[in-house]
Amino acid sequence: MKQFVTFEGIDGSGKSTISKRVAKKLQSEGYETIWTFEPTDSTIGKFVQECIKKQSDPFVTSFTFIADRIQHCRQIQEWLDKGKIVICDRYAESTYAYQSVQLETKLQDPMKWLQELSSNRILTPDRTYLFVINPHVSLARIEHRTELIPFEKLAFLEKVHRNYLSVSKGKRFLHLDATKAIEELVQLCYDDIL
Numbered sequence: 001m002k003q004f005v006t007f008e009g010i011d012g013s014g015k016s017t018i019s020k021r022v023a024k025k026l027q028s029e030g031y032e033t034i035w036t037f038e039p040t041d042s043t044i045g046k047f048v049q050e051c052i053k054k055q056s057d058p059f060v061t062s063f064t065f066i067a068d069r070i071q072h073c074r075q076i077q078e079w080l081d082k083g084k085i086v087i088c089d090r091y092a093e094s095t096y097a098y099q100s101v102q103l104e105t106k107l108q109d110p111m112k113w114l115q116e117l118s119s120n121r122i123l124t125p126d127r128t129y130l131f132v133i134n135p136h137v138s139l140a141r142i143e144h145r146t147e148l149i150p151f152e153k154l155a156f157l158e159k160v161h162r163n164y165l166s167v168s169k170g171k172r173f174l175h176l177d178a179t180k181a182i183e184e185l186v187q188l189c190y191d192d193i194l
Contacts (some may be wrong), residue, residue: 130174136154
């Protein structure tokens with residue numbers, strides 16, 4: 001059984017909806033399951049959200065994202081130690097994929113820099129699902145949102161999408177077609193976790 005599972009994908013990929021439904025399905029089958037998310041709703045997590053809204057310096061935003069995650073990992077470890085399944089909506093790969101775009105004109109290899117900042121400071125998930133979707137399609141799904149954040153622009157999301165594909169290699173990652181039916185994706189993740 002996979003105990004710590006993360007859900008990744010660009011805005012509008014459906015990862016939040018599916019991660020919540022997978023958590024509910026596990027709970028309904030009697031598995032002690034925690035659904036959590038990043039940025040968290042802690043003091044640091046709220047500061048991250050402010051940084052995004054105000055389009056703060058990308059270094060400040062990156063450091064706060066990572067600080068929030070380091071703190072979050074302490075809580076996740078406590079849950080894991082109690083035998084709970086932890087499902088997290090967004091995690092390290094989000095920072096690598098999104099912040100690398102923000103930092104692309106400021107650093108030679110922003111992805112490597114961000115990964116080194118996190119190295120040995122955060123937990124490694126047992127599984128990371130990447131919900132793969134064309135950015136045109138994902139934006140069409142979220143165009144009804146009243147206030148799109150700066151990250152929810154096509155040119156930006158196309159770069160993020162490419163970053164996700166490059167960073168999500170290896171046995172831990174499972175790429176999923178985000179255009180499949182929600183129930184099919186929920187069942188697929190549920191079966192994979194168990």
